[in-house]
Amino acid sequence: MVNVKKQPRKTRRQQQADRRAVAIKLVNLANGVEQPLPLAFQKFVSKDGTNYEISCSRATSLPAETLSWIFSLMEKNMKRPYQESPWGWDAEKKQAELSDPAALHLVATSNGQNVGFSHFRFDLDDDKEVLYCYELQLESVARRKGLGRFMMHALETMALQNQMQRVVLTVFKNNATAVPFFHALGYKLDSTSPQGSDAQHYVILSKQNLSRAD
Numbered sequence: 001m002v003n004v005k006k007q008p009r010k011t012r013r014q015q016q017a018d019r020r021a022v023a024i025k026l027v028n029l030a031n032g033v034e035q036p037l038p039l040a041f042q043k044f045v046s047k048d049g050t051n052y053e054i055s056c057s058r059a060t061s062l063p064a065e066t067l068s069w070i071f072s073l074m075e076k077n078m079k080r081p082y083q084e085s086p087w088g089w090d091a092e093k094k095q096a097e098l099s100d101p102a103a104l105h106l107v108a109t110s111n112g113q114n115v116g117f118s119h120f121r122f123d124l125d126d127d128k129e130v131l132y133c134y135e136l137q138l139e140s141v142a143r144r145k146g147l148g149r150f151m152m153h154a155l156e157t158m159a160l161q162n163q164m165q166r167v168v169l170t171v172f173k174n175n176a177t178a179v180p181f182f183h184a185l186g187y188k189l190d191s192t193s194p195q196g197s198d199a200q201h202y203v204i205l206s207k208q209n210l211s212r213a214d
């Protein structure tokens with residue numbers, strides 16, 4: 001007769017620790033991928049026939065002039081809304097965030113000109129593996145042509161391919177362009193969005209990777 005010893009049941013805390021270890025492993029794996037942007041997302045032709053090239057690089061590999069353009073577009077688009085929010089505008093902090101070694105950037109160009117970028121990271125959020133979209137910023141000439149939708153689709157595909165649970169982002173509630181944009185793309189209020197968010201100036205939105213369970 002074989003004596004099968006019953007394994008002791010794992011406590012809730014042990015289960016959470018196991019789950020966190022898996023999440024950390026997946027984030028590290030995703031961050032180890034040399035080129036996460038699939039070939040299919042490296043070119044885009046908009047409705048009006050404009051051609052765009054899209055590349056993906058770590059902030060630390062971007063030429064200094066590209067990083068400087070990224071910061072100047074960020075400032076052009078977002079300085080005022082930040083100033084009008086309780087966060088205020090801290091140029092040094094934003095520059096450090098955009099050039100952090102963990103930062104990845106999609107950069108869209110058209111005819112050799114930079115026209116848009118997205119700063120994103122594979123990271124832990126509330127102990128879950130996520131793709132966090134820190135920024136999506138387009139020059140005004142490149143808006144309303146489907147480029148923003150295409151770049152978000154690229155992020156969602158990279159999240160899926162790297163087994164992230166969801167794409168998460170923070171948006172000012174009064175951003176009259178971005179709020180309808182993210183809703184049009186199917187983003188919903190995230191469970192980590194501050195409670196009683198009526199009192200807050202921002203919301204956290206997310207889109208679940210449907211092949212992963214929470």
Ligand SMILES: CC(C)(COP(=O)(O)OP(=O)(O)OC[C@H]1O[C@@H](n2cnc3c(N)ncnc32)[C@H](O)[C@@H]1OP(=O)(O)O)[C@@H](O)C(=O)NCCC(=O)NCCS
Binds near residue numbers: 177
């Ligand atoms: C938000 C932003 C990235 C959207 O990118 P975009 O390429 O212009 O958007 P798309 O053309 O892909 O639009 C997709 C859908 O979003 C919605 N949408 C986009 N812009 C909109 C606007 N200004 N008003 C209302 N709905 C809008 C529409 O439903 C649109 O579909 P349609 O063009 O078929 O009607 C771009 O406007 C931008 O860079 N804004 C300034 C920076 C900013 O606010 N970034 C977000 C910070 S969180």
